[in-house]
Amino acid sequence: MINRREFLGSPAxxxxxxxxxxxxxxxxxxxxxxxxxxxAALREAKKLKASYCDIRINRYRDQxxxxxxxxxxxxxxxxxxxxxxxxGSFGFGxxxxxxxxxxxxxxxxxxxxxxxxxTREAVTVARASATIKTRPVVLxxxxxxxxxxxxxxxxxxFEVPVEEKLELLREAAAEVKKxxxxxxxxxxxxxxxxxxxFASSEGSSIQxxxxxxxxxxxxxxxxxxxxxSRNRSYIPTPLLTGWEFVRQMNFPENARRIREEVAEHxxxxxxxxxKKDLVxxxxxxxxxxxxxxxxxxxxxRALGYEANYAGTSFLxxxxxxxxxxxxxxxxxxxxxxxxxxxxxxxxxxxxVKTTRFPIIEKGIFRHFQTIRDQAHLIGEKxxxxxxxxxxxxxxxxxxxxxxxxxxxxxxTTLEDLIAGVDDGVLIExxxxxxxxxxxxxxxxxxDAFWEIKGGRKRGMISRxxxxxxxxxxxxxxxxxxxxxxxxxxxxxxxxxxxxxxxxSMSHGCSPTRFRQMNVIVTD
Amino acid sequence: xxxxxxxxKLAEKIxxxxxxxxxxxxxxxxxxxxxxxxxxxxxxxxxxVERRISIASTRDRKSGVAQTTEADDGALAAAVAxxxxxxxxxxxxxxxxxxxxxxxxxxxAGWDQETAQARSPLMIPHVKAVIDNAVKNKLVAAxxxxxxxxxxxxxxxxxxxxxxxxADSRMSTTVRTPDGASSGWxxxxxxxxxxxNGAALGDIAAGKCRRWNNPQKIEPGKFTVVLEPTAVSDxxxxxxxxxxxxxxxxxxxxxxxxxxxxxxxEKMFPEAISLITDPFDRRVPSLPWSFGGLPNxxxxxxxxxxxxxxxxxxxxxxxxxxxxxxxPSGLTLEGGEASLEDLIRATDRGLLVTRFWYIRPVNPQxxxxxxxxxxxxxxxxxxxxxxxxxxxxxxxxxxxxxxxVQKLGRVTRCRGGEGSGMLAPPLQAANFTFSSISDAV
Numbered sequence: 001m002i003n004r005r006e007f008l009g010s011p012a013x014x015x016x017x018x019x020x021x022x023x024x025x026x027x028x029x030x031x032x033x034x035x036x037x038x039x040a041a042l043r044e045a046k047k048l049k050a051s052y053c054d055i056r057i058n059r060y061r062d063q064x065x066x067x068x069x070x071x072x073x074x075x076x077x078x079x080x081x082x083x084x085x086x087x088g089s090f091g092f093g094x095x096x097x098x099x100x101x102x103x104x105x106x107x108x109x110x111x112x113x114x115x116x117x118x119t120r121e122a123v124t125v126a127r128a129s130a131t132i133k134t135r136p137v138v139l140x141x142x143x144x145x146x147x148x149x150x151x152x153x154x155x156x157x158f159e160v161p162v163e164e165k166l167e168l169l170r171e172a173a174a175e176v177k178k179x180x181x182x183x184x185x186x187x188x189x190x191x192x193x194x195x196x197x198f199a200s201s202e203g204s205s206i207q208x209x210x211x212x213x214x215x216x217x218x219x220x221x222x223x224x225x226x227x228x229s230r231n232r233s234y235i236p237t238p239l240l241t242g243w244e245f246v247r248q249m250n251f252p253e254n255a256r257r258i259r260e261e262v263a264e265h266x267x268x269x270x271x272x273x274x275k276k277d278l279v280x281x282x283x284x285x286x287x288x289x290x291x292x293x294x295x296x297x298x299x300x301r302a303l304g305y306e307a308n309y310a311g312t313s314f315l316x317x318x319x320x321x322x323x324x325x326x327x328x329x330x331x332x333x334x335x336x337x338x339x340x341x342x343x344x345x346x347x348x349x350x351x352v353k354t355t356r357f358p359i360i361e362k363g364i365f366r367h368f369q370t371i372r373d374q375a376h377l378i379g380e381k382x383x384x385x386x387x388x389x390x391x392x393x394x395x396x397x398x399x400x401x402x403x404x405x406x407x408x409x410x411x412t413t414l415e416d417l418i419a420g421v422d423d424g425v426l427i428e429x430x431x432x433x434x435x436x437x438x439x440x441x442x443x444x445x446x447d448a449f450w451e452i453k454g455g456r457k458r459g460m461i462s463r464x465x466x467x468x469x470x471x472x473x474x475x476x477x478x479x480x481x482x483x484x485x486x487x488x489x490x491x492x493x494x495x496x497x498x499x500x501x502x503x504s505m506s507h508g509c510s511p512t513r514f515r516q517m518n519v520i521v522t523d
Numbered sequence: 524x525x526x527x528x529x530x531x532k533l534a535e536k537i538x539x540x541x542x543x544x545x546x547x548x549x550x551x552x553x554x555x556x557x558x559x560x561x562x563x564x565x566x567x568x569x570x571x572v573e574r575r576i577s578i579a580s581t582r583d584r585k586s587g588v589a590q591t592t593e594a595d596d597g598a599l600a601a602a603v604a605x606x607x608x609x610x611x612x613x614x615x616x617x618x619x620x621x622x623x624x625x626x627x628x629x630x631x632a633g634w635d636q637e638t639a640q641a642r643s644p645l646m647i648p649h650v651k652a653v654i655d656n657a658v659k660n661k662l663v664a665a666x667x668x669x670x671x672x673x674x675x676x677x678x679x680x681x682x683x684x685x686x687x688x689x690a691d692s693r694m695s696t697t698v699r700t701p702d703g704a705s706s707g708w709x710x711x712x713x714x715x716x717x718x719x720n721g722a723a724l725g726d727i728a729a730g731k732c733r734r735w736n737n738p739q740k741i742e743p744g745k746f747t748v749v750l751e752p753t754a755v756s757d758x759x760x761x762x763x764x765x766x767x768x769x770x771x772x773x774x775x776x777x778x779x780x781x782x783x784x785x786x787x788x789e790k791m792f793p794e795a796i797s798l799i800t801d802p803f804d805r806r807v808p809s810l811p812w813s814f815g816g817l818p819n820x821x822x823x824x825x826x827x828x829x830x831x832x833x834x835x836x837x838x839x840x841x842x843x844x845x846x847x848x849x850x851p852s853g854l855t856l857e858g859g860e861a862s863l864e865d866l867i868r869a870t871d872r873g874l875l876v877t878r879f880w881y882i883r884p885v886n887p888q889x890x891x892x893x894x895x896x897x898x899x900x901x902x903x904x905x906x907x908x909x910x911x912x913x914x915x916x917x918x919x920x921x922x923x924x925x926x927x928v929q930k931l932g933r934v935t936r937c938r939g940g941e942g943s944g945m946l947a948p949p950l951q952a953a954n955f956t957f958s959s960i961s962d963a964v
Contacts, residue, residue, distance in 0.1 A: 082613050084588065085589070162612055229887075303562070304665060307663075309667065436962075467959050
C-alpha cells in the first residue's frame with residue numbers, strides 16, 4: 001500500500017489547488033512548486049542514465065449535474081430525480097527512454113520522494129522492454145519552452161453555483177416533459193477542467209489550463225400500444241470554453257422543439273431503402289468526418305501500432321500526395337489551434353507547440369497526424385503536435401486533433417443543397433455509428449431524419465441508416481454550404497490504445513451533400 | 524494495495540468526517556502492469572498505481588457525490604464536506620432508498636498472488652514467443668499483455684462494509700502479413716497469469732493469418748454461421764441492459780410486451796438456451812456486490828429458453844413488490860459438448876466467424892446491432908472450411924441469434940475487442956444477416 005504520509009515525510013499537505021495556483025494567474029512562467037517537483041523526475045532519470053525523461057503532473061476536475069423527469073409507476077405522477085457529482089483526480093506520470101526503449105510509470109502520490117521512486121519504476125520497465133527492441137526510439141527535434149497558457153475563458157463554470165445549473169436543467173426538462181408523448185425527459189450539464197504541467201529533460205517546463213463544457217437535453221418517447229420507443233436530443237456542441245457558452249444554449253426553445261420532434265419521430269414512416277442523396281447537417285457529419293477521415297489519417301494506425309486493437313488504415317505512407325480520397329471541393333485540416341476546439345491546446349503531451357495542417361487538400365491525401373517518435377518513420381523532420389494522454393496515469397501517444405472540413409463557396413446555402421435533391425434524406429444528430437478497422441466500410445444512423453422530395457424538405461421519416469466506403473463517400477460529395485453555416489461539433493469519449501484511453505476533439509463543417517448513397521431501413 | 528484492515532480503517536476515517544445522517548463510500552485501489560507490442564517489437568510498457576474514492580452524502584433524501592484520488596486526512600475531510608455541500612443544495616430524490624444495513628457479501632475467489640505481482644520480466648518472454656514465431660514465419664505481430672490487481676470497497680454509515688480484492692490478466696495478438704493482405708488474431712484472458720501461453724497464442728494467430736490469405740468476395744445476405752466463442756461474446760456486450768425490469772416495463776427493451784408488461788416467464792428461445800450470471804465461477808473475476816450494494820448471486824436470466832428473471836434495483840423492487848435482484852454481469856451462455864470442429868462438420872453451407880468489431884446498437888429496443896467480422900472469416904461447405912472470404916458488415920440482433928441457435932459447443936472464457944467478455948460456447952445459428960462487404964483486412 002502507498003501511504004501518502006510516508007512519502008510526505010512531514011505533516012504538510014501538498015494540495016493540488018495550491019500547487020497549480022489560480023488559473024487566472026497572469027504569470028507566463030509555471031508555478032515554482034511544480035517546477036521543483038518536475039525536477040525530481042529529471043534528476044532521478046539522469047542519475048539512472050536515461051537518455052530522455054518527461055513528467056506530467058495533472059489535476060482534473062469533473063462536475064456533472066443532471067435532472068430526469070419520469071412518471072411514477074402506478075400513479076403516473078412526474079417524479080424529478082436529480083444527480084450531482086463533483087470529482088477530482090490528481091497524480092503524475094513519468095516517461096523515460098533507456099537503452100532505446102520507452103518506459104512509463106504513474107502514481108497518485110505527488111511528492112518528490114514518490115516521483116523519484118516512480119521514475120526508477122519507469123526505468124525498470126524501459127530496460128525490460130529494451131531486451132527485445134527491434135529499433136531504438138528516435139524523437140523528432142522540438143524547441144524547449146518555458147511557458148504558462150490558459151484556454152480563453154470568460155467565466156469558470158466551476159465557480160458558478162450548482163443551484164444555478166440545477167435550476168436551468170429543471171426548467172428545461174420540465175419544458176421537454178410537457179410533450180404528451182414524452183415518457184422521460186433528461187437534461188445534463190458537465191464540466192471538465194485540466195491543470196497540466198509538463199517538464200522534459202530537454203529543458204521544457206510548461207503549465208496549461210483547459211476547461212471543457214458539455215450539455216444535453218433528451219426527450220424519450222414511448223408508444224406502448226405500438227411497442228415503439230424513440231428519442232430526440234438537443235446536444236449543444238461541446239466546446240473548450242466556460243459558462244458563457246451555457247448562456248447561449250437556449251434550452252427553452254430547444255426543449256420545445258425536441259418534445260415536438262420526438263412525437264413526430266414516433267409517428268414517422270420508415271424510409272424506403274435504396275440509392276438516395278444525403279444532406280448531412282454539421283451535428284451529424286462531424287461524426288462521419290471523425291470516423292472516416294480523423295481515424296484513417298492517424299500515422300500510428302497506418303504504421304501498424306494499433307493493429308491489435310483500433311486497427312490499421314486504408315491510407316499508408318506511400319499514398320501521401322497521391323491518393324484521391326474526396327472530390328475537388330473536399331479539404332480537411334488537422335488543427336489543435338482552432339479557437340474553442342476540444343483538442344485545442346498550446347503544447348501537446350510531447351511538449352511540442354501545436355499546429356494546423358492540411359490532411360486532405362482538394363480531395364488529395366496530404367498529411368498524417370504525427371508525434372515525436374513517429375515523424376522520422378515517414379521522413380518528416382518534426383512532429384505535428386498530436387500527442388495526448390487522457391490522464392496522468394496514461395501513456396501519451398498519437399491522438400486525433402480537431403479535424404475540420406473547409407466550408408463551400410460563400411453563396412452556397414442549405415436551401416441550394418436541398419433544392420438539388422430529387423430523392424434524398426436530410427440527417428441531423430448522432431445515432432448508431434460503426435466502421436471497419438481500416439476505415440473503409442461504415443454505417444451511420446442519426447438522431448432525426450427528414451425526407452427530401454423534388455427539391456423540398458418534407459416530413460420526418462424513421463429507421464434510416466446509410467452505408468458507404470470512405471473514398472466513395474467523400475468522392476460523392478458535390479456541394480458544401482458556405483462559411484456562414486459552418487459549425488464546430490465535437491465529442492468526448494473517443495477510444496483508442498491498450499490500455500484504452502479516451503480523447504475529445506471537435507469537427508467543424510457546413511451542411512454537405514453526398515450523391516447516391518446506399519440507404520437501408522433498420523429495425 | 525489496501526488490506527481489509529487498512530481499507531476498513533480508511534472507510535471508518537472517511538465516515539468519521541460525515542455530519543449527515545447518511546454517508547456511503549466506495550474505494551478502488553489498483554495496480555496495473557502492461558506491455559504493448561507492434562511491428563515485432565515492444566512499443567510501450569508501463570506500471571501505474573491508481574486510487575479513486577467516491578463519497579455520497581444524503582440528508583432529507585437530498586444527495587451529493589464527491590470524488591477524489593487523494594487519501595490524506597485534509598483531502599478526505601474536504602471531499603466529505605463537498606459531498607455535503609452538494610447534498611444541501613440538491614433536490615429531494617423521490618427515488619432515494621434508505622441506506623443498506625450490514626450485508627453478508629459472498630467471499631469470491633478471483634485473487635492470484637502471481638498475477639497481482641507480475642511485471643515486465645514475467646510478461647516479456649510471452650511477448651518474445653509471439654514475435655519469434657511471427658519472424659520465423661515472415662509475419663508481423665502486434666499485441667498486448669496486461670495484468671491488473673485491485674481492491675474494491677463499499678461502506679456506509681449504517682454498518683455495511685464489503686471488501687474484495689481481485690486480479691486478472693489477458694494477452695492478445697494480431698499477426699499480419701507484411702503486405703497487410705491477411706490478418707489473424709488470438710487472445711486469452713486468465714485470472715491466473717501462469718495459464719497464459721504466449722507461444723500458443725502466437726501459433727493460433729499466425730495459423731489464422733496464413734489460412735485467411737487472399738479472401739474472396741461473397742455476396743452478403745442471410746447465412747448459417749458458426750461463431751467462435753469470442754464472436755459470441757462480442758455480440759452479448761449490450762445484452763444485459765435489456766434485463767433491467769424497469770426498462771422492460773417502461774417499453775424500452777426487447778423484453779417489453781406490446782401494450783404493456785414484460786415477457787418474463789415466456790419461452791422466447793430454444794430449449795438449449797440458458798444464460799446466467801455466476802459470480803462464484805472461478806474462471807471470471809466478479810465483485811461480491813452489484814449496483815446499490817446488493818449482494819451478488821447466481822441468477823438465471825434465461826433457463827431452457829424461458830425468460831426467468833429480470834434485474835430489480837431496490838427502488839423498482841419496492842415499487843413492484845419484487846425481490847431486489849442484482850444486475851446482469853459476467854454473463855455465461857451455457858453450452859454443450861460439441862467442439863468447434865463438430866459445429867463446422869455439421870454445417871452444409873455457412874460462414875465461420877473468428878470475431879466481430881465495432882459493434883454498435885442500431886435500435887436499443889430490439890437490440891439490432893451493426894458491426895463487422897475481423898481477423899478471419901471463412902466459407903464452410905459440406906462440413907469443411909473451404910475458402911477465406913472478405914469481411915462483412917452485419918445488421919443483426921443477439922435476440923434473433925439466440926432464437927436461431929441450432930447447436931452449442933463447449934464454454935470457454937473469452938474477451939475480444941468489445942465489452943468485458945464472458946463465458947461463451949462456439950455456436951451454430953441460422954439466418955444471420957450480413958448487409959455489405961468490407962475491404963478491410
